[in-house]
Amino acid sequence: MNPYLPEKATIAEIREETSGARPIKTFKVVLHNGHAFNQKPGQCAMVGILRVGESMISIASSPTQREYLEFSIMKLGKVTSALHACEAGETITLRGPYGNGFPIAAWKGKNIVTIGGGIGQAPLRPIVQYILDNRDDFEQFDIIYGARSVNDLCYKSELFELEKRNDLKVHLSIDTADPDWKRFVGFVPNNVLRIKPSPENTIAITCGPPIMIKYVIHNLLELGFSEQQIFTTLENRMKCGIGKCGRCNVGNFYVCKDGPVFNYATLKNLPEFD
């Protein structure tokens, strides 16, 4: 079978997450063939539009949800702008799932802290939903998430609902003050230092802009986390998505196949990461 042959899917629903110069929309899509994607949290798919192109996008819906897939997409260039111009009912294409995903089964019995910034909450959302669907398998669960402004926060209403639950803690932040914002104001790495998650039996997963990831990891190490307890994702430019074209390689790894999830103990030795 041709591995580049995509499946057709219908956009069932489009939600506007953020507005502004680089808006983010979440697309709920249903595969025409009715097959489940059987993805793991942290895996991605090549999302495409015929005669325009394809982009690698994290699957933002829970692996426990088999009827549809969700992708939260920031409007940047050719493909993502064409996707943003689509309406519900239109057909797009999907290839995947690709990548290694988070080793979430191995985290059973542990405390989990997810640390996201901006669109970086998209690959973390399936972890959140997976843990909520299997709540007894995990101990303390903290969601740390921030964006530049209230307008730039993804999944706002979902996160505000989660704040009301007593079986997890949600710590939201924005970078600059807003008169209506009563939560933390400051950068995500500073919020991590303020919250001080305990490294005891804990896994920390961080996704977001590279500068945020760098300082979050620095602060986690300062709090006593070991390199093995910290996971993140890389977003190198990709073309084939299946380890053939060499576009995404870093050190000895193809990010599309061996990543995008990396443990910091591995990542810190890669030439492009400091």
Ligand SMILES: Cc1cc2nc3c(=O)[nH]c(=O)nc-3n(C[C@H](O)[C@H](O)[C@H](O)COP(=O)(O)OP(=O)(O)OC[C@H]3O[C@@H](n4cnc5c(N)ncnc54)[C@H](O)[C@@H]3O)c2cc1C
């Ligand atoms: C593993 C992985 C997961 C991703 N998950 C998501 C996601 O969940 N949501 C989302 O919105 N985006 C995600 N991306 C980024 C997404 O693939 C790119 O934004 C998209 O391919 C841009 O395509 P385009 O044709 O619209 O832009 P292009 O016309 O190709 O480029 C427009 C601008 O975006 C920059 N750009 C393109 N691709 C990337 C990239 N990978 N990293 C940084 N800058 C880039 C270009 O340098 C250029 O400045 C992910 C990327 C990877 C590799």
Ligand code: FES
């Ligand atoms: S995108 Fe082609 S090898 Fe990774």
